[in-house]
Amino acid sequence: MPLASEIILNNSLDFREVYDISAPLNMVPAYPGDRPYFREWMARLDEGDDYCLSALALSSHAGTHLDFPSHLLRGGKAQDSYSLKRFIIPAEVISVPGDGPVLPSSLQGCKIDRGQALLFKTGNSKKQLLRQAVFSEESVYLSLDVAHLCVAGEVGLVGIDYLSVDKYGDDSLIVHRTLLENDVLILEGIDLADVPSGKYSLICLPLSIKDAEASPLRAVLVRR
Numbered sequence: 543m544p545l546a547s548e549i550i551l552n553n554s555l556d557f558r559e560v561y562d563i564s565a566p567l568n569m570v571p572a573y574p575g576d577r578p579y580f581r582e583w584m585a586r587l588d589e590g591d592d593y594c595l596s597a598l599a600l601s602s603h604a605g606t607h608l609d610f611p612s613h614l615l616r617g618g619k620a621q622d623s624y625s626l627k628r629f630i631i632p633a634e635v636i637s638v639p640g641d642g643p644v645l646p647s648s649l650q651g652c653k654i655d656r657g658q659a660l661l662f663k664t665g666n667s668k669k670q671l672l673r674q675a676v677f678s679e680e681s682v683y684l685s686l687d688v689a690h691l692c693v694a695g696e697v698g699l700v701g702i703d704y705l706s707v708d709k710y711g712d713d714s715l716i717v718h719r720t721l722l723e724n725d726v727l728i729l730e731g732i733d734l735a736d737v738p739s740g741k742y743s744l745i746c747l748p749l750s751i752k753d754a755e756a757s758p759l760r761a762v763l764v765r766r
Contacts, residue, residue, distance in 0.1 A: 569673065577599065605758050609729075609756050615719075621753075630747075631743070632744070635737055643682065645685050648662070656695070658697060658699075660697055661702075666682050677705075678704075679710045684717050699729055704731065707721070
């Protein structure tokens with residue numbers, strides 16, 4: 543059976559319906575303990591300079607970002623170990639009702655193709671948590687059972703509409719570890735508030751950073 547990325551690359555994309563699911567870096571809250579995003583102006587035209595120039599300071603886990611195995615696993619693969627094909631893949635946006643953890647029942651009737659992305663649209667999107675400046679400790683997260691189902695289905699990437707797939711305060715990071723140990727990449731901080739459920743092509747290209755354990759990115763969905 544071909545990989546999901548091969549299906550995408552062998553079929554042209556129709557860009558008539560495109561959704562930007564990236565959270566603006568200057569608006570999304572920072573995860574507690576991470577370095578907050580900061581932009582410093584070095585020169586500005588409106589202040590008499592000959593050009594505009596700014597400098598950025600931020601965490602590699604800022605805003606919409608990918609986690610790679612080296613984030614938690616000694617000897618795990620970093621960003622530059624992956625082909626670009628891993629970041630251009632079929633995806634399904636799955637709506638999850640309620641404010642509790644994402645449970646296996648959410649995947650009932652979902653046909654999972656090897657290598658595809660599963661993106662969970664939860665109560666986080668309904669509350670628009672990514673569009674609020676203050677971090678919320680009460681966000682929907684993935685259950686360990688769902689992580690195991692994703693691994694069993696050979697999913698290539700799992701995404702969630704807030705800043706962690708794990709429950710806030712659970713220092714074991716068991717969902718992260720279960721996915722990353724099985725080479726399932728984690729896409730966090732995706733804004734799905736305005737995205738209907740359904741099948742898409744996901745394009746989520748990380749920054750080119752050698753040995754990066756994570757990277758901010760611009761993520762878009764193209765309706766299939």
